[in-house]
Structures are given as C-alpha cells and as structure tokens.
Amino acid sequence: xxxxxxxxxxxxxxxxxxxxxxxxxxxxxxxFRSGQYIWLMIPQLKYPDxxxxxxxxxxxxxxxxxxxxxxxxxxxxxxxxxxxxxxTPGTEIIFSGPFGSLKLPQINLTxxxxxxxxxxxxxxxxxxxxxxxxxxxxxxxxxxxxxxxEEAVYLDELSxxxxxxxxxxxxxxxxxxxxxxxxxxxxxxANSKTIWxxxxxxxxxxxxxxxxxxxxxxxxxxxFEEFYPExxxxxxxxxxxxxxxxxxxxYFLAVESSSNHIVITDINGIILYANKAAxxxxxxxxxxxxxxxPRLWGGLMSGDFYKGLWQTIKYDRQAFRAEVINRRKNQxxxxxxxxxxxxxxxxxNLTGFVATEEDITSLKQKExxxxxxxxxxRNVLEDSQADKEKIAQDKAKDEAILKNIGEGVLAIxxxxxxxxxxxxxxxxxxxxxxxxxGRVINNLPLxxxxxxxxxxxxxxxxxxxxxxxxxxxxxxxFVRNDKxxxxxxxxxxxxxxxxxxxxxxxxxxxxxxxxxxxxxxTEFVSLxxxxxxxxxxxxxWFCEMLLxxxxxxxxxxxxxxxxxxxxxxxxxIALVNALLNISRIEEGRLGVQPEPTxxxxxxxxVLGQLKKEADEKKQQFSVFINQNLPLINIDPKLIxxxxxxxxxxxxxYTPLGGKISIMVSVSPSELISxxxxxxxxxxxxxxxxxxxxxxxxDNAVKLQSEGIGLGLYLAKAIIQSSGGKIWFxxxxxxxxxxxxxxxxxxxxxxxxxxxxxx
Amino acid sequence: xxxxxxxxxxKLLLKALEDKxxxxxxxxxxxxxxxxxxxxxxxxxxxxxxxxxxxxxxxGITALKLLRKDRWGKDAQVIVLTNLADxxxxxxxxxxxxxxxxxxxxxxxxxxxxxxxxxxNL
Numbered sequence: 001x002x003x004x005x006x007x008x009x010x011x012x013x014x015x016x017x018x019x020x021x022x023x024x025x026x027x028x029x030x031x032f033r034s035g036q037y038i039w040l041m042i043p044q045l046k047y048p049d050x051x052x053x054x055x056x057x058x059x060x061x062x063x064x065x066x067x068x069x070x071x072x073x074x075x076x077x078x079x080x081x082x083x084x085x086x087x088t089p090g091t092e093i094i095f096s097g098p099f100g101s102l103k104l105p106q107i108n109l110t111x112x113x114x115x116x117x118x119x120x121x122x123x124x125x126x127x128x129x130x131x132x133x134x135x136x137x138x139x140x141x142x143x144x145x146x147x148x149x150e151e152a153v154y155l156d157e158l159s160x161x162x163x164x165x166x167x168x169x170x171x172x173x174x175x176x177x178x179x180x181x182x183x184x185x186x187x188x189x190a191n192s193k194t195i196w197x198x199x200x201x202x203x204x205x206x207x208x209x210x211x212x213x214x215x216x217x218x219x220x221x222x223x224f225e226e227f228y229p230e231x232x233x234x235x236x237x238x239x240x241x242x243x244x245x246x247x248x249x250x251y252f253l254a255v256e257s258s259s260n261h262i263v264i265t266d267i268n269g270i271i272l273y274a275n276k277a278a279x280x281x282x283x284x285x286x287x288x289x290x291x292x293x294p295r296l297w298g299g300l301m302s303g304d305f306y307k308g309l310w311q312t313i314k315y316d317r318q319a320f321r322a323e324v325i326n327r328r329k330n331q332x333x334x335x336x337x338x339x340x341x342x343x344x345x346x347x348x349n350l351t352g353f354v355a356t357e358e359d360i361t362s363l364k365q366k367e368x369x370x371x372x373x374x375x376x377x378r379n380v381l382e383d384s385q386a387d388k389e390k391i392a393q394d395k396a397k398d399e400a401i402l403k404n405i406g407e408g409v410l411a412i413x414x415x416x417x418x419x420x421x422x423x424x425x426x427x428x429x430x431x432x433x434x435x436x437x438g439r440v441i442n443n444l445p446l447x448x449x450x451x452x453x454x455x456x457x458x459x460x461x462x463x464x465x466x467x468x469x470x471x472x473x474x475x476x477x478f479v480r481n482d483k484x485x486x487x488x489x490x491x492x493x494x495x496x497x498x499x500x501x502x503x504x505x506x507x508x509x510x511x512x513x514x515x516x517x518x519x520x521x522t523e524f525v526s527l528x529x530x531x532x533x534x535x536x537x538x539x540x541w542f543c544e545m546l547l548x549x550x551x552x553x554x555x556x557x558x559x560x561x562x563x564x565x566x567x568x569x570x571x572x573i574a575l576v577n578a579l580l581n582i583s584r585i586e587e588g589r590l591g592v593q594p595e596p597t598x599x600x601x602x603x604x605x606v607l608g609q610l611k612k613e614a615d616e617k618k619q620q621f622s623v624f625i626n627q628n629l630p631l632i633n634i635d636p637k638l639i640x641x642x643x644x645x646x647x648x649x650x651x652x653y654t655p656l657g658g659k660i661s662i663m664v665s666v667s668p669s670e671l672i673s674x675x676x677x678x679x680x681x682x683x684x685x686x687x688x689x690x691x692x693x694x695x696x697x698d699n700a701v702k703l704q705s706e707g708i709g710l711g712l713y714l715a716k717a718i719i720q721s722s723g724g725k726i727w728f729x730x731x732x733x734x735x736x737x738x739x740x741x742x743x744x745x746x747x748x749x750x751x752x753x754x755x756x757x758x
Numbered sequence: 759x760x761x762x763x764x765x766x767x768x769k770l771l772l773k774a775l776e777d778k779x780x781x782x783x784x785x786x787x788x789x790x791x792x793x794x795x796x797x798x799x800x801x802x803x804x805x806x807x808x809x810x811x812x813x814x815x816x817x818g819i820t821a822l823k824l825l826r827k828d829r830w831g832k833d834a835q836v837i838v839l840t841n842l843a844d845x846x847x848x849x850x851x852x853x854x855x856x857x858x859x860x861x862x863x864x865x866x867x868x869x870x871x872x873x874x875x876x877x878x879n880l
Contacts, residue, residue: 530842573863577863
C-alpha cells in the first residue's frame, strides 16, 4: 500500500481565494477509503524547497471514483507549491498511500459531526460524496469554518448535497466557533453518541478541540486529524527499521514476543513497527497501522493532552506516562496506561519514539464501580435529608395557610372519617378538633330548608367520593351541637391517587347572610311587582266594566276616553311584566323547560293571536314553513314570547297594506326562523343599539310614541338562554328581517325559580 | 244559582269581581283574608273559590292547605287569582290541586268569567 505509484497531472486550477485543486490521473487499481490522504512527490522541483519534494494531501474524491483523484490545498509561496501550481497537464508525478484513519463507521446509527477548517474539508468531502453515492444513510453534519466566503471551496457542491440528502446538514461559519452553534447542534443531531471529527491546521484543530471540550463534549467522541508538518523523505532510522530483519537485530525477537504492546514510530509519530501484542490490544494489524499514527486507536483525549504529550516527548525529550482511553478497531473503548519514550541516536538526535501500552480497563472498571457506589450512597443520603427538610417546610407552610383561611377546611379519609379540621372550621361547626377528628362526617347533622335530615345518598361527601368528582352544594343547613343552624356552602374535592379515591378535602362556609339577601331580593321584586299590579288590575277591570256598559251606557266620547285610560293602563301592566322578566333574566332565575315542540303549531298559534291587529292594518302575511320540521326540544312558553315580539314589531312598524312573512327552515344543526317586513326599517346609525334595554329607534318612536323598548332585549335573552342566536338585516324605509336560530339538539334545561310573565 | 267565594284583600279588586259575578248571576260571598276564606268556604260550600295568595294574616296557600284537610274542602274547586308570579307558589298551588293559577293584571274580567263558567260546565 505504501509503494510509490505513478500518476499524471490532469489539471491544476485555483478554485477559491488561496485554494487550488489538483486533479491527477491514477492507476485504475488504486483504491482508497474516503477520508484518507496521499503523499504527492514532484520529481523535479522548479523552485527550491528546504522541506523537500513531497507533501501530504487529503483526498477530496469519493472512493467510488476510479482512475482519478482530486486534491485541494492552500496555495503558498513555498518552493513546492509554486512548482506544483506551474505543472502542466500530462506531467508525471509520484504518489504513495493511501494513509489515514478517519473513516465512516460501518453502522450508520451514530450521528457524525465533521468540523473542518479551510481545506481540511477535503477528506470530509470525499466521505460525504461517498456517503451520497452509496446511500450509506449516515447522519452527517459538516461544520465548515472559513475566514471568508471566497475562501470556502466546494461550497456549492456541499449546498447541493444538503438540498438532496436529508441525512446531510451543512453549517458554514465565517469567523469564530461560538457556543450558540453547539447548542443548535446538541438540540438537533448531536447527542452523547455523536462522533466528532476535526480536520484542519494544527491551530484550528487545537482551538476546535478546546471549544468542544469546553462545551462538555466527551473526549472519547472526538477524533483529530491535523495536517502533518511537511515531512521529508524517510529518515535513515525509518529506512533501517524497514529493511532490518529479525536475524540482524536479535532484540527484536524479544520485542516481537513481549506481552506488552510495543509500537515504534518516527519523529512524527508515523508507525514503523508494532508487535503482536499491540495488534492484539488495538485490534489493528501492523499492515493496517502502517503509515498511520497511534491516533488510529487513540485520539480520544483532549487537544491539550496531546499538546502536552508532544511537548514532553519531542521538545523536552522526556518519557511520557499517562492513563488514556483508547478505541479498538471494533470500536470498543478501553483504558490504557501508556508510556512513550524518545529514541535518540548515537549523536543524541531524536530519531523516533517507542510507545508501550497496558490495558487497565478492568482495573478502571472496579475503581469506577466503587466510586459509583460511594456516590450513590451519598446521593441517597442527601436526597433523604433534602426530602425530610422539604416535608417539614411544606408542613409548616400548609399549617400557616390553613390557620389563616377564613373558610372551614376539613379532610376525610376513605371511610369518610374526619382526619383534620382547621380553626375556621372548628368555629363554624362548633366542634373542637379533638372531638371531631375520627368521626364519620356523615354522622354530623345536615338538613334541608324544611328541617328534614339529608339522606346519606344525597350527602355531598358521599356523592363526591362515590362518583370521584367535585361536588358543590348550597342548599342545606348544618346543625351545630347547640342546635343552632346555618345555611352552609359545601365544596368537596375527592383525592385520587393512582386512580383510587383515598379521601377528600371539604371546604365550607356560612352563607346565611347571602341566602337571606337573596331571599330579600326575591321577595322585594315579587312584592314590588305585586304591589304595582294590584291597582293596575283594579283600573283594568273597572275600565272594562265601564266600556261594557255595566255602569250604564257611555256616550261615544266617554267610551273613547275610557278606552284611552284602559290602553294606557295596559301599557303599564306590560311594563311591569317586562321589568319583572328582566329582573329574573338578569338574576339568572329564569328557568328553561324544554319539551318536544312543534314549531309550526307554535307559529300559527301566535299568528292567530295577532291576526286581528294585522287585519286592521290590512297587512298580508306569508308563511313559509318546511313541511318536515322535526319536533325540537325547546321551552314553548319562551319561544312563543319571541315570536309574539317579532310579529307584533313587524305589524307595528309596517304601514297599512304592507307585507310580513315568516320563514322557518332547517340547516344541519339549527332551526332558523326569519320574520321579515316591508316596514320603516332601522336607521343604520342606530342599528347597534337595537337589542339594548329600553331602546327604540327614532323613526319607531315617531311612528308610535308608545312603546317600552324591552321586547327585543327580552327576545335576545330568551334565545341565548335557549342556546341560539338572534340577529337582523334592515334598511331604512325598505324593511327589516329578524332572524334567530335554535339548536336542533334542543335547548339545555335550566332549573329556574321563575317563568316568564305574559 | 251557582255559589262563588271571592277571597281577596284589595277592596277595589274585590268590588270589581263581586259586581261582575253578581251581574253574571252568581251568588257571591267574600272574604278578606285566608282564615275568613276557609271559614266561609266550610260554612257555605261554594261551587268555586277564587283565591288570592298574598294577603295579610293567613295567606292563600296556607288557607288552601287548611281547606284541603276538610272532608268537603279536599275536593273544592279553587282557582288561584293573584298578582304574585312565583314558580314555587305555582307549584305549591298545583300540588294542592288548584285548578288554575292566573295573574290578575293579565286577564280581562270577561276572560275570568269564561274560565269560571267553563269549570262549572256552564
């Protein structure tokens, strides 16, 4: 594999600022892995170069490409590079390799993040190209750092690959590596299993390595590949090692058979020799190791670590000893104790290094287990301590809260025995905590407003725990020990753990005052309306009798005046009724009692009622009602009121001979009623107030001065309580349509204390 | 001639009712509160009773309860005629077998007469 091969220059061109690409023709049988590099030797240098005539280049092509290779490099003023740039197509060159340890893992389950600095992108490019061609399915994120866009090579190709391949993500950075970048990645593709590869100049590799370490990325998962310092042709030592046979150097037998892993490298760390034990421990054969450095199974430590290592062995020329984590060929990680010593020749020049390794994994494992056990024990101790403290704190907090709540709070257990009661609860119920705890709550006397005891099945706590739901009650009275009673509001919340009811919390308070205020309010309204109605009834009946001639025949004028009194009186009666209804609606006391209703009948009933008035005004009524109207569950008393309202408005505000229509239809979920007229309409500026209490539009008042303005307010309240909507369309002097909907599912029943007053 | 008992505390209303029913050919007795009403009913056994609810002293519903305790009283025809619109009271009246519950201010005398006559199959 290391044998020199001949190749021909196909092309050399600048592809970006300070970057050039050389394409060389190589033998068809030259194979390599993506990510590897070759040594390129120019036989004759045009410009002298102290570092010699061969350099290392990363292969930028995919391994599926046969017969030709792309290499990219930073242009420079060195003799070698200047010569290279001026080579003409067809020039023969010599190359050896491939070398290199970076490769795509066999299994594509671990995400990979490639950090490339500048032209360090080349091996990554070959890996990415290969992954695309072979559809390897590897999840790759390439972070490509450059000082500027003009310097970033292959950016277009990489962007294109990103577009086509969902497994590949490209992140370009022009500038410093920042913490935010890693956060982005960590949340996305990178996890603890991610393998990181860094390639670039030494400076880039070091700073990138440090950056990752600082961000908490485990050194186990980071692999480096620095650009090698430009290397001269193999040294004497290397040559000697290569050509020596075991016979000539008997000590090598000892080295060969040693059970300790021994590896000999040149001054740049390139492996020249590895013994059997080294092959066993690392899992790589010597053939596989040749041309690589021990980074092949290492490189998992931090950048600083390797810096320190080199410093010691190369510059200080001291032996280096450390515990490291390495990775075998099968990706198993192991702990190793490594020792590296410099090899000096007779003149004291550094000629290479010898490294030994000892697998200390099991030892480390035992240490770790011990440490883990210690930590676990410590944690448990701390946790329980923390728990104890928290419990104590919470308890104190709860006690303080409960003490200060004005409402009564008690807790009951599974059997409804009282576990706890707060101060306010004690005061309310007239029981001391010591006397009440342990008692079954349902044994405490609870009555209704008639003085009858509440049966167990109706007790709020019983229901709450049986049905595992919150129960609120405000209708009962609690009887204290001294036989005094008070209206009690009870709110029970069951405690459910793992699906089982284990107890309940009961919050309660005295609502006697609220109840009496309510009662007073109800009584006031009832009383007020009653007191108003009595004289009104008297007026009504006496007018009636007068008009009937029961007190003697009236003159036409007398009749007219009496009729006027009667009409005004009827209006006040209507007003009182309306006010009473409003008060009920606003207090939420209006009951809704739905029953299956035939709307058609309802409409005709109302029409019949109002026929006289319509006939007097010679108005034409049109009725369009769907023949197949289903029965609908609504409160007929309430909806009748709405129709009466809408029809009488239509009649009132439509001139003589006008047209009024009623249309009832069904939509998928609603019953729609539409009452239209050809009347005076509602002025646009006043349309917003149509449903407001006591509102009558100016033109309505002008037409008919009498009117209260409560009809539509009431209609809207009724429709809304019934689960529907009401709206209108109107144009002044043309007519108005009032439309309301009712849910076909029916109105929700509402328990109310009162019904509508007609 | 049919007998009608009017139990009503408001003098004016009572007069209007009394005059009208007399005109219609009824024998009219009156009472101004619940107790008086029960006494009069048990004494005269009227064919029908128009009963007000809100009255000083014994109110209409209490009076009705008392009436129903009597052997004759339990089947007496009673129409509750009141100005008090209270669902609870309506329910109570129903449960005590009142045959109607009407708001005075909403009905013409004429209509009340009709109702009474219908009840008595006249």
